[in-house]
Amino acid sequence: MAFLDNSGDIILDAVLTDLGRERLARGDGSFQIAKFAFGDDEVNYENYDPNDASGSAYYDLSILQAPVFEAFTDNGATMKSKLISIANPNLLYLPIIKANVLDLSAQQDTNNMYVIASSTDTEKVKTSASAGGIFVAGSNQGLIKGVSLPADANYIRADQGLDTIAIAPSVVLPNELQETQYSIEIDDRFGFIASPNSNTAANLSFVDDDFIATYIVNTTPYVTPNLLDIESQSDQVIAGPRGTILKFRIGAQMNLQQSSYYFDTFGTTATINSRTGVNVIDSVIRISGMTTGYSLDLTVRFAKV
């Protein structure tokens, strides 16, 4: 009888993230670990093959053999996807969050981005291919006026629910799968989250050491129940049972409105709505459901003429 191999260390050594070090350095008691979560950033579940002819031991072989990275100390670059606890083990479908581009006021531009006009001149109507703003008299699909943030203008919309035709939309989504609160992360140097129907800014929760601002929204006008359960509804992107709708807009920070520094540092030039030579910065915002943890990344483009 051979001995068991006990060479593996069962204690995991944790490293502080840059945010953790910053909190520790504050010395004000803000470094307080209260909870934990498990992540699976390296796992590609497409490699799970429940039909492998060799048997169930081979279903997840390539997942289990996948190499795992060392810990990243950038708090924004790790724990992107988390494991989730749901009491019901018999779920075959889980809700997703999906950008709603069928809503005529929430469409993306031709590059599948949301464009944020970041100065008053940019919000003006284009006078020629190389002069004026980026707006035109007709459709301005995917363009958001990030300075004036007028009512009745374009916004960003994300719908939550089970995107499957296997379950009818009239079936009520269980409470434990229904999002009532969302977090929105955005680069605080460039933009802020604002109401979908006014120029009121959302309440900022915190900004981390990498300038990522987090907004938690859970009330109208940001979060509303998706009461439409008719399958044929034209502006629905969720095929099955629907949860809530998240709507918001992005405002341009003063640094973008009044300075070209960030555009020179991070940006490039592009053509928007046939307006050439527009300074742009491409950034990513992340929407996460606070109940299911599902997240959605959207690309936004800050533009300035």
Added chain:
Amino acid sequence: MANVYKQLQTSDQVRSRTLLHEAIPITGTIPSGTYNETNIKNYAAKYFQSVYDYPYLSSSANHIFDITAGFSADSPFSGTNPHDLPVTASAKKINVYNEMAQVLMGYSGSTIRKFDRDGDFSTASDKMEEAVFLCFSRLLTKDEIKKGSFTLSFVTGGTVASRAYGATVALREIGDYGAATKYKVNSPAGEYGILYTSSAAPNADSGVGLIFYQAGVCMLTASVFTASGPVEDFFDNGGLGMEFGAANQTDLGAAGGGAAFGQGTAMTASINNSFVSATIQQMADGVRNCLYNLSFNNTTEVNSTIYFCRAHSSDFNYSTNPTYLSGSKIRVKNNSTDTPVAYLTTVGLYSANNELLAVAKVSEPIKKTPNNEATLRVRLDY
């Protein structure tokens, strides 16, 4: 309610303290000039000399220790000395002694205590008035030198050339023998042990120096070099002259009025000559050239918090990974009654506001299903 975070209870957090030790061997070739003395740094004020493990102008060099020497204002070398010679750098040597003594031995009222041979301050007759100091870098000692681990050996005669690799050399070894269980705590700079020669029976009279564990300072009384026996030979006559090197010999000779060194017959105890005629820097040259070996174990005190991250059977069986779903369907299930499965690779520790403060990784993905439970112990060191 679905949840991605799990609250840590008080019973899930344990504090622990671990002492880590590293062996620090310093061979004599490093201080005696392996790098043609480019690893030896001198300063304009000549209060001390620094030894590096590599030419100190290189960014790869690490400071390993400093050497200095001094004597008390009550020493015979202060004022009229036994050889009736003008004492070189007398004020600096007194300053060094006093600075080391006030930090390491403290005060008796407003008077600086002298280094005591046996650590018993009540006896006045066993003070060590002349001393050589080795001050170790924090890089080496970390939090403290491990008690009972310090040994130092030096050659007792011959020349640098005669100490070539493999050559037989006469050595004297000094250590903090027995200090693992017997040490002193009456210093303001922490705990210290008494250094004895390896051949001595440790008693109140046989100490030849002190080792301050937290401060990382080794103090050797000058008498260890002038005691009868082979130690004296090294510093005596040609021994000292050769070890100091020709350049230093000239310097010392000049400082000592030409008769102090290299004469052989002028004086019989060359450490005395050094205190009289050499600068501190020149004394440091002599000390490091006779070092043969030096070793100790350092100690790092690691305070840890261990977080028990418990995943019960019903916890963490699904994932928010974008690849987990195809549309809304779970990829790892064909039917609703199939067991859900998820794989964890990372443990994140969060603040109450969901801010990621620390991260730990597992070596390979761990499978989590309702049929198993996992407790991961995550240690965060401070």
